[in-house]
Amino acid sequence: MASEKNRIITIANQKGGVGKTTTAINLATALAAIGERVLIVDLDPQGNASTGLGIDRRDRKLSSYDLLMGSHGILETVVETAVPNLYIVPSTMDLLGFEMEIAQKSDRVFRLRRALQQDEALAFSYILVDCPPSFNLLTMNAMAAAHSVLVPLQCEFFALEGLSQLLETVGQIRQTVNPALDIQGIVLTMFDARNNLAQQVVHDVRSHLGEKVYHTLIPRNVRVSEAPSYGKPAILYDLKCAGSQAYLQLASEVIQRERQRKAA
Ligand code: ADP
Ligand code: MG
Numbered sequence: 024m025a026s027e028k029n030r031i032i033t034i035a036n037q038k039g040g041v042g043k044t045t046t047a048i049n050l051a052t053a054l055a056a057i058g059e060r061v062l063i064v065d066l067d068p069q070g071n072a073s074t075g076l077g078i079d080r081r082d083r084k085l086s087s088y089d090l091l092m093g094s095h096g097i098l099e100t101v102v103e104t105a106v107p108n109l110y111i112v113p114s115t116m117d118l119l120g121f122e123m124e125i126a127q128k129s130d131r132v133f134r135l136r137r138a139l140q141q142d143e144a145l146a147f148s149y150i151l152v153d154c155p156p157s158f159n160l161l162t163m164n165a166m167a168a169a170h171s172v173l174v175p176l177q178c179e180f181f182a183l184e185g186l187s188q189l190l191e192t193v194g195q196i197r198q199t200v201n202p203a204l205d206i207q208g209i210v211l212t213m214f215d216a217r218n219n220l221a222q223q224v225v226h227d228v229r230s231h232l233g234e235k236v237y238h239t240l241i242p243r244n245v246r247v248s249e250a251p252s253y254g255k256p257a258i259l260y261d262l263k264c265a266g267s268q269a270y271l272q273l274a275s276e277v278i279q280r281e282r283q284r285k286a287a
Contacts, residue, residue: 030281031139031150032207033169037192038185039156042175042212044071045247045257047153049267050173052256053274054149055108062101062147064090064135065114066165067155073113076104077254080115088117091125091134091164098143106256110147122160131160132200136168158192166193167200171207173277175241176228178214178221183228207280209236210273213243239273242266 034047047063055061065072066087073083082102089095090112100112125131139150152165166172172193176182186209197204209232215221229236241247244266250257258267 028145029148029150030171031152031169032277033152033154033162033165033172034175035154035162035165035172036174036176036185036189037156037158037162038177041156041177042210042241043156044075044153045251046173046175046210046212046241046270046273047072047151048075048251048256049247049258049270050274050277051109051149051151052106052258053271054277055106056258056271057274057278059108059148060146061109062097062144062150063109063111064139064150064152064165065111066118066135066152066161067114068116068118069155070114070116071251072153073111075251075254076106076109076111076256078102078104078111078113083113083115086115086117087112088115088121090138091118091121093134093137096141096143097138098146105254106259118161125160132163132167135164139168163196163200166196166204169201169204171205173207174209175212176209177212178218178224180220180224182224183231186228186232205284206235207277210239210241211236212241214240215243237273237276239269239276241269241273244269 034043051061051063063072064087085095085100090100101110102113104111154162154165211225242265244264246261246264247257247266250260253260
C-alpha cells in the first residue's frame with residue numbers, strides 16, 4: 024500500500040499524443056504554485072517531461088532508470104526545476120533497457136513502488152508519474168505505485184474505445200497488485216469548441232463516466248504547444264492563455280477531490 028501522507032498520481036493513457044506530459048507538467052506547476060511540494064517522475068524514455076521543464080541532458084546523470092533499478096534513491100536522482108517547489112526525476116533512453124533487464128525478476132512490477140515508499144518520498148506532498156504511451160512494464164510500475172490514475176483523453180473519435188481498454192487495465196491492476204488504486208479522474212484535452220465531433224465526444228464520455236470526468240475542459244491552445252520548446256510549463260510561459268487557465272482550474276478540481284476523499 025502507498026502511504027497516506029502524500030498522494031501519488033499516475034498520468035496514464037496507452038495512446039501517444041493525448042496530453043499526458045502536458046498535463047503532468049502543468050498540473051504539477053499549478054499545484055506547486057499554491058505551495059505544495061511536487062515531484063514529477065518521468066517514466067517515458069522519450070523524456071518529454073524532463074525536456075519540457077528545461078532539464079538539460081547533461082543534468083541527467085542519474086534518472087528514473089536508476090530509481091527503478093534500486094541503485095539510487097529519490098533524493099539522489101531528483102533535479103530541481105525553474106519552478107519553485109517543483110522537482111523532477113528525469114528520464115533518459117536508459118529506460119528502454121529496463122524492461123529487458125528486469126523481465127525475469129519477481130519484483131519487476133514493484134520497482135517504483137519500493138522507491139516511492141521510502142521516507143524521503145514524504146518530502147513531496149504530490150508525486151505525479153508521467154507514463155509512456157503503452158501498457159508496458161513501466162506503466163505497470165506506475166500503476167502499482169500510485170494511489171490513483173489520472174487519464175487525459177483527447178476529444179477524438181476513438182476516445183471511448185481506448186478509455187475502456189485503460190479502465191480494464193486499471194481493473195486488472197486492482198485485482199492483482201494494487202487493490203486500492205482509484206481513478207482520480209478523466210480530463211478531456213485539446214478540446215476545440217468549433218468541432219462538432221469534439222462536442223459529441225465530450226457528451227459521450229460524460230454520459231458513460233459521469234462524475235469521474237472533470238468539469239474542466241482543456242482547450243486546444245497554441246501557447247500550450249509552444250511552451251515546451253522554451254523549456255517552460257505553459258503556466259509560466261503564458262499564464263493568461265486559455266490553456267494555462269484551464270490547467271489551474273483542473274488543479275483546483277484535483278485538490279477538491281482529494282479533500283472530499285479525506286473527509287469521506
Ligand atoms: P503525450 O504525453 O500523451 O504523448 P503530450 O502532452 O506530449 O502528449 O502532447 C502531444 C502534443 O500535443 C505535444 O506537441 C503538445 O505540445 C501538444 N498539446 C498538448 N496539449 C495541448 C493543448 N491543450 N493545446 C495544443 N497543443 C497541445
Ligand atoms: Mg508524453
